[in-house]
Amino acid sequence: MPLLVLALVAGLVGGVVGARTWGDDRRPTSADLPSPPAQEPGGQAAAVERDPASVAGIAAGVLPSVVSIEVEGAGGSGSGSGFVLREDGYVLTNNHVVAGAREGGLVVVFADGTQLPGSVVGATTEYDLAVVKVEATGLTPLTLGDSDAVVVGDPVVAIGAPLGLVGTVTTGIVSARNRPVVAGEGSDQAFINALQTDAAINPGNSGGPLVDAAGRVVGINSAIAQLPGGLGAAGGSIGLGFAIPSNQARRTAEQLITTGRATYPVIGVLLDEGWTGEGVRVREEDVDGRPAVTPDGPADRAGIRRGDVILTIDGRPVTASEELIVAIRAREPGDAVELRVRTGERERDVRVRLDEIASD
Numbered sequence: 001m002p003l004l005v006l007a008l009v010a011g012l013v014g015g016v017v018g019a020r021t022w023g024d025d026r027r028p029t030s031a032d033l034p035s036p037p038a039q040e041p042g043g044q045a046a047a048v049e050r051d052p053a054s055v056a057g058i059a060a061g062v063l064p065s066v067v068s069i070e071v072e073g074a075g076g077s078g079s080g081s082g083f084v085l086r087e088d089g090y091v092l093t094n095n096h097v098v099a100g101a102r103e104g105g106l107v108v109v110f111a112d113g114t115q116l117p118g119s120v121v122g123a124t125t126e127y128d129l130a131v132v133k134v135e136a137t138g139l140t141p142l143t144l145g146d147s148d149a150v151v152v153g154d155p156v157v158a159i160g161a162p163l164g165l166v167g168t169v170t171t172g173i174v175s176a177r178n179r180p181v182v183a184g185e186g187s188d189q190a191f192i193n194a195l196q197t198d199a200a201i202n203p204g205n206s207g208g209p210l211v212d213a214a215g216r217v218v219g220i221n222s223a224i225a226q227l228p229g230g231l232g233a234a235g236g237s238i239g240l241g242f243a244i245p246s247n248q249a250r251r252t253a254e255q256l257i258t259t260g261r262a263t264y265p266v267i268g269v270l271l272d273e274g275w276t277g278e279g280v281r282v283r284e285e286d287v288d289g290r291p292a293v294t295p296d297g298p299a300d301r302a303g304i305r306r307g308d309v310i311l312t313i314d315g316r317p318v319t320a321s322e323e324l325i326v327a328i329r330a331r332e333p334g335d336a337v338e339l340r341v342r343t344g345e346r347e348r349d350v351r352v353r354l355d356e357i358a359s360d
Contacts, residue, residue, distance in 0.1 A: 192244055
């Protein structure tokens with residue numbers, strides 16, 4: 001807001017200076033300015049129709065279902081975005097938007113200005129998603145699209161409340177798919193197989209929808225990249241934004257609404273974060289009592305052992321631990337994946353069926 005205020009003040013000062021240097025004897029007798037457009041009866045300006053597929057048309061259809069979420073907690077106050085998931089009061093947002101909210105510290109603000117208290121019915125750090133419930137019916141939900149059908153170059157529109165500026169609309173394209181993104185720190189880390197976009201996303205956009213040309217949600221805006229040595233969370237968009245794919249959001253939201261918890265898939269190994277060779281390596285030693293390879297876990301049953309190197313998952317090369325974790329988290333428990341594994345000098349393909357773990 002300071003920049004907006006500065007621009008306004010500068011404009012007012014410039015106008016005053018201009019008036020003082022303009023003598024009365026030089027004023028024109030008529031300004032001859034263009035007339036305003038014709039008005040409808042009652043003095044209202046005539047409505048201008050917009051193509052439903054235009055950005056204006058998409059925004060008009062989506063904005064009424066986008067909300068801002070105001071949070072009060074022990075650490076202070078903040079705000080984020082979200083959108084109506086079901087007509088009976090369920091709203092989807094990011095876990096990091098609502099995490100730490102005190103009892104009664106959530107307020108959902110709708111596009112028409114209505115404010116309703118909200119409560120978290122379920123949240124997951126692993127996928128950085130949360131479902132908030134308000135006591136309302138007859139809401140207009142957004143449609144969750146098929147994020148697997150999105151291709152690089154598709155136009156997208158991001159809507160939310162960056163820096164508290166409610167109802168902000170920005171546009172761009174899908175810049176990349178399957179971008180491994182690790183957000184948060186320590187035990188609060190989320191591993192996202194993200195859609196990357198150059199649509200402007202800033203602090204406060206978190207939890208808002210990224211929609212396609214038909215107004216369907218294909219992603220939940222969640223993270224932005226910052227230049228090294230930059231301003232961190234205080235920085236703004238540099239054209240590198242990341243969204244949780246809608247197919248992942250759909251699966252997780254259904255679990256959160258039904259049980260209050262989400263599950264995620266695992267192969268049952270600990271990875272060597274210090275490994276710098278090709279692929280990713282399974283640790284050779286246990287860590288804090290946790291086995292490097294879970295006994296009778298998916299990897300153990302597939303014949304993967306300590307020190308083995310995983311080179312690909314379903315034919316996709318992996319070069320960092322995060323890439324493998326994100327690729328696995330993008331699947332569902334019970335799915336089977338094919339891993340290319342190297343033991344010593346020998347390589348082989350193994351089929352691993354993923355186990356299920358409940359989120360914290």
